[in-house]
Amino acid sequence: MEKVAVIGAGSWGTALALVLADNGHDVRLWGRRQEQINEINTIHTNEKYLPGVVLPAGIVGYNHLKEAVEGVRTLLLVAPTKAMREVLRDLVPVLDEPVTLVHASKGIEPETYKRVSEIIEEEVPAEKRRSIVVLSGPSHAEEVSLRQPTTVTVSSSAIEEAEFVQDLFINQNFRVYTNPDIVGVELGGALKNIIALGAGMSDGLGYGDNAKAALITRGLAEIARLGTKMGANPLTFSGLTGIGDLIVTCTSVHSRNWRAGNMLGKGEALDDVLKKMGMVVEGVRTTKAAYQLAKQEMVEMPITSVLHDVLFDGKDAKEAVDELMKRSRTHEVEDVSSLISDGLAE
Numbered sequence: 001m002e003k004v005a006v007i008g009a010g011s012w013g014t015a016l017a018l019v020l021a022d023n024g025h026d027v028r029l030w031g032r033r034q035e036q037i038n039e040i041n042t043i044h045t046n047e048k049y050l051p052g053v054v055l056p057a058g059i060v061g062y063n064h065l066k067e068a069v070e071g072v073r074t075l076l077l078v079a080p081t082k083a084m085r086e087v088l089r090d091l092v093p094v095l096d097e098p099v100t101l102v103h104a105s106k107g108i109e110p111e112t113y114k115r116v117s118e119i120i121e122e123e124v125p126a127e128k129r130r131s132i133v134v135l136s137g138p139s140h141a142e143e144v145s146l147r148q149p150t151t152v153t154v155s156s157s158a159i160e161e162a163e164f165v166q167d168l169f170i171n172q173n174f175r176v177y178t179n180p181d182i183v184g185v186e187l188g189g190a191l192k193n194i195i196a197l198g199a200g201m202s203d204g205l206g207y208g209d210n211a212k213a214a215l216i217t218r219g220l221a222e223i224a225r226l227g228t229k230m231g232a233n234p235l236t237f238s239g240l241t242g243i244g245d246l247i248v249t250c251t252s253v254h255s256r257n258w259r260a261g262n263m264l265g266k267g268e269a270l271d272d273v274l275k276k277m278g279m280v281v282e283g284v285r286t287t288k289a290a291y292q293l294a295k296q297e298m299v300e301m302p303i304t305s306v307l308h309d310v311l312f313d314g315k316d317a318k319e320a321v322d323e324l325m326k327r328s329r330t331h332e333v334e335d336v337s338s339l340i341s342d343g344l345a346e
């Protein structure tokens with residue numbers, strides 16, 4: 001049995017705390033609102049984020065970070081990407097021993113283009129961390145908390161640390177794989193949220209399954225294009241954290257990104273949509289980050305680019321689709337076009 005502190009009592013932190021408690025670990029779930037922590041400790045629910053779910057008694061809520069992390073060797077960080085630096089800056093002074101830092105957040109920071117593991121590396125001094133491990137994959141909190149079959153991947157540069165985390169979480173409902181490609185695992189998880197916004201928008205506009213299949217497939221192509229440019233293994237994008245997460249987020253009504261996109265497609269304004277959601281919609285900030293990063297790296301990302309214009313420049317969603325459909329003709333598989341331009345195939 002391990003002592004694990006889960007930092008972030010939103011939907012995903014609470015669902016992962018439930019998996020750890022089911023596995024018999026001593027789970028401390030930290031949240032910043034005292035009334036939420038009282039609810040977790042007295043009636044064992046977190047109604048705002050996981051309505052109807054009764055939490056195992058093995059989850060104890062904490063409102064004070066220092067108390068939550070005392071004597072703990074493993075921390076699971078599940079704050080929205082936007083809040084990650086702030087949370088880490090509060091956390092570092094209360095860490096006495098080096099810890100394994102697992103994170104399960106999916107985003108890229110717009111100002112720096114940093115992945116979450118890079119933010120952790122910057123904020124937590126080397127002497128306070130054993131390793132950084134990423135947990136990602138097709139996994140909605142709503143289904144995990146009902147103990148429905150789910151698969152995820154953990155990734156770390158230290159395989160024994162990834163296997164340690166695999167063992168912490170794995171059970172008959174929650175199957176955990178390892179993959180050493182941190183860059184690919186994190187970029188797949190972050191960038192799929194952009195495409196999910198687009199899939200929701202397409203549904204909101206009244207387009208059908210053909211359009212959604214196109215978005216998923218061409219979305220994967222541009223995710224892999226940027227990902228490999230940033231150093232990822234292209235094979236990672238055909239795994240759970242690539243196509244797997246893209247499928248679930250583009251097709252599930254649980255997806256906050258899909259739902260936000262759907263409202264945008266129906267003509268609602270971004271600010272109103274975000275207010276209505278009441279939960280984090282990571283794809284919005286990640287669209288900004290990916291759009292700028294792709295420009296800097298000179299990587300073509302047509303879907304991300306039109307979505308950026310819809311979200312931040314007032315482009316009409318229907319016009320954005322027209323623009324995508326009217327792009328000049330091209331090959332489906334880039335390797336073919338480079339072979340042709342090199343005169344090696346025709």
Ligand SMILES: NC(=O)C1=CN([C@@H]2O[C@H](COP(=O)(O)OP(=O)(O)OC[C@H]3O[C@@H](n4cnc5c(N)ncnc54)[C@H](OP(=O)(O)O)[C@@H]3O)[C@@H](O)[C@H]2O)C=CC1
Nearest residue numbers: 009010011012013078079080083105106139140141279280
């Ligand atoms: N939900 C899911 O199914 C999945 C989510 N993820 C990822 O997990 C991450 C967290 O998402 P999720 O749990 O769904 O988000 P939610 O919107 O459900 O919850 C957000 C949580 O973060 C807290 N929070 C927000 N801002 C701050 C801050 N500045 N300081 C401290 N805590 C803060 C909120 O606290 P408060 O209630 O007090 O506002 C709340 O506990 C995201 O990166 C998401 O992409 C990944 C896989 C699945």
Ligand SMILES: O=C(CO)COP(=O)(O)O
Nearest residue numbers: 137138139140255256257
């Ligand atoms: O990452 C997720 C599922 O794997 C959650 O996606 P949403 O944030 O769109 O709900």
